[in-house]
Amino acid sequence: MAAPRRTAQFSIRYAALSAEDPGTWRPLLNRVVAAERAGVDRVVLSGEHVVFGEHMDDYARPEIGGRAGGVQPTGPDGHFLEPMTTMSFLAGMTSRIRFTNSILLAALRRPIVLAKAAATLDVLSGGRLDLGVGIGWQREEYAAAGLDFARRGRLLDHTLEVCQSLWRERRASYHSPELSFENIHLNPKPVQPGGVPVWVSGTVNPGAMRRLARFGAGWIPWGPASEDVAALIETIPRMRAAVAALGRDPFELGIAGKLPNVLGRDGQPDLDATLDGLPALVAAGVTDIRLQLPVPEGITSGEDYLMPWVERFRQVTGNDEATDDGTLAPLRAGLG
Numbered sequence: 001m002a003a004p005r006r007t008a009q010f011s012i013r014y015a016a017l018s019a020e021d022p023g024t025w026r027p028l029l030n031r032v033v034a035a036e037r038a039g040v041d042r043v044v045l046s047g048e049h050v051v052f053g054e055h056m057d058d059y060a061r062p063e064i065g066g067r068a069g070g071v072q073p074t075g076p077d078g079h080f081l082e083p084m085t086t087m088s089f090l091a092g093m094t095s096r097i098r099f100t101n102s103i104l105l106a107a108l109r110r111p112i113v114l115a116k117a118a119a120t121l122d123v124l125s126g127g128r129l130d131l132g133v134g135i136g137w138q139r140e141e142y143a144a145a146g147l148d149f150a151r152r153g154r155l156l157d158h159t160l161e162v163c164q165s166l167w168r169e170r171r172a173s174y175h176s177p178e179l180s181f182e183n184i185h186l187n188p189k190p191v192q193p194g195g196v197p198v199w200v201s202g203t204v205n206p207g208a209m210r211r212l213a214r215f216g217a218g219w220i221p222w223g224p225a226s227e228d229v230a231a232l233i234e235t236i237p238r239m240r241a242a243v244a245a246l247g248r249d250p251f252e253l254g255i256a257g258k259l260p261n262v263l264g265r266d267g268q269p270d271l272d273a274t275l276d277g278l279p280a281l282v283a284a285g286v287t288d289i290r291l292q293l294p295v296p297e298g299i300t301s302g303e304d305y306l307m308p309w310v311e312r313f314r315q316v317t318g319n320d321e322a323t324d325d326g327t328l329a330p331l332r333a334g335l336g
Contacts, residue, residue, distance in 0.1 A: 006254060006287040008278075008317040009041035010310055013102075013258075013292040016081040017047035019074040025081070027297040032090050034295060034302025035097060039310040042098040042130075043090065044290055048083050050108055052076040053140025062203075065137035065152075067223060084117050091125035099125070102220060102256075103134035103201045107155035108145045111162035111179070112186070119167060119190045127191035132220050132256075133160070134201035153207045160198060160215045167195030199256065204238045212239075213246035218254030218288065229277060232257050233284040240285075257286035261293070269293055271312055278316050289313070 012035050014028055032043050058064060059072040074080075083101035091099060106114060122129045135152045136142075142149040158178045165172045166186040173182045190196045197217035202208025203225070212219055219239060224231040240250035259277055264270035274291075281289060293309065295302045 008282045008286065009288055010039075010313045011042040011044050011100075011256075011288050011290045012040050012295070012306070013044045013046050013290050014295075015047055015073075016045040016083065016086055016101075017074060018079045020077075021079055029090070029093065030297055030299045031295045031302050032097070033093055034299050034306060036094045037299070037303040038306035040097060040306060042100060042288065044132075045081075045083055045086060045099070045101045047073070047080050048101060048104055049078075049080045049138065049141060050082070050105065051141055051144050052078065053138060053144075055138075055140065058139070059137055061137070062223060064139070065135055067226070084114075084121065087129065088121050088124070091121060091128060095126075096128075098128045098130060100130035100199065101132050103132045103136075105136045105141065106131070106133040106159045106163075107135070107147065107152055108141065109159070111159045112166065112184075114159065115163040115166040115186060118163065118196045119186065119188060122190040122192060122196050123188045129190075129192075130197045130199055130217070132199040132201060134220070134222070153211075157211060157214075160211070164195050164198075164215065199254065204235060204242055209239070209242040210246060212253070213243045213248040216253055218256060220256045227258065229257070229260065229281065232286070233280065236284050236286075251285075254287040255285055256288040256290060257281050257284075258290045258292070261291075271309060275309075275312055275316055278313070282317055289317075 014031055016028065035043055054076045056072045056075065059066040060068065060070045062068045083104050087099040087101065118129065118131060133156060135156055139149040142152060147155060155178075158176060161176065162174055162179065165174050166184065167190050170185070172184045172186065174180065174184075198215050199218040199220050200208065200212040200216040201220035201222050202211065203221075203223040208222075220226075221232055221235060225235040226232075236255060239255075243250040243253065259274065259281060261269035262273035262277070264273065278289065291309070293306070296305055
């Protein structure tokens with residue numbers, strides 16, 4: 001039987017952070033409602049730090065999980081909204097649009113509490129939650145939570161093991177060096193079959209690829225592939241090969257990718273020029289197209305701004321539920 005082809009989805013990225021106290025977060029709330037009304041598929045809340053230390057330059061160190069040349073958008077006194085709380089609030093203001101975050105430092109939460117919170121949000125939102133997870137880069141954040149930064153990969157795996165066990169099993173038992181329990185019940189279960197979809201962030205490295213193959217519904221690229229379209233397109237086949245080598249069909253996975261803005265003469269994103277880059281991402285297998293646009297603060301003005309983007313996006317990508325007509329076969333064959 002032919003595998004279903006994923007329809008590319010339009011996601012809008014909104015920053016859930018501010019370098020200084022913004023006074024009000026109403027513009028964020030309005031922009032989310034505007035996105036829902038305009039027909040955007042998903043809101044991606046960017047930015048997650050529970051607390052900050054003062055070594056901000058560590059963000060530019062890829063060897064500890066940062067990004068080469070990266071600059072943290074705030075200082076240590078930046079304001080970051082907690083993603084689970086924020087998505088819960090926003091879900092209550094909407095009825096259709098999906099929510100995710102980039103990224104949740106899931107290992108900082110106790111696993112059973114995160115499992116309960118995510119299941120509750122999924123149920124109350126009608127199954128509109130995706131969780132984007134990663135290991136982070138900030139040593140002080142783990143230290144403040146009483147956790148070993150050097151073990152953050154294992155801590156994340158442990159968290160996901162517990163969450164998925166509790167989401168999927170009526171009577172869950174779990175045993176690991178970190179935790180053991182028998183015959184534990186967690187209800188309500190998430191609406192979505194298999195539990196809340198987990199999108200794993202990382203480069204194509206052994207730890208991240210094992211995590212993606214084992215737990216992932218989708219992949220959030222990190223490093224150069226997270227910012228550069230050419231790097232992303234070049235990296236996708238390597239991700240797929242790594243996941244396939246671990247026994248997982250990589251074509252089951254969604255792939256997130258940023259579509260960079262192309263500015264017009266007025267200094268604003270040009271709709272046609274920006275979306276000219278869309279077919280290449282779709283052809284490469286990106287299923288979650290993430291745009292960051294200067295959406296006006298008002299609900300009506302935001303909706304008016306976004307509607308032409310959504311309409312043009314649908315024209316370029318199509319919006320049917322077509323099945324694989326054979327175009328994926330050469331890609332699958334290439335994985336051996």
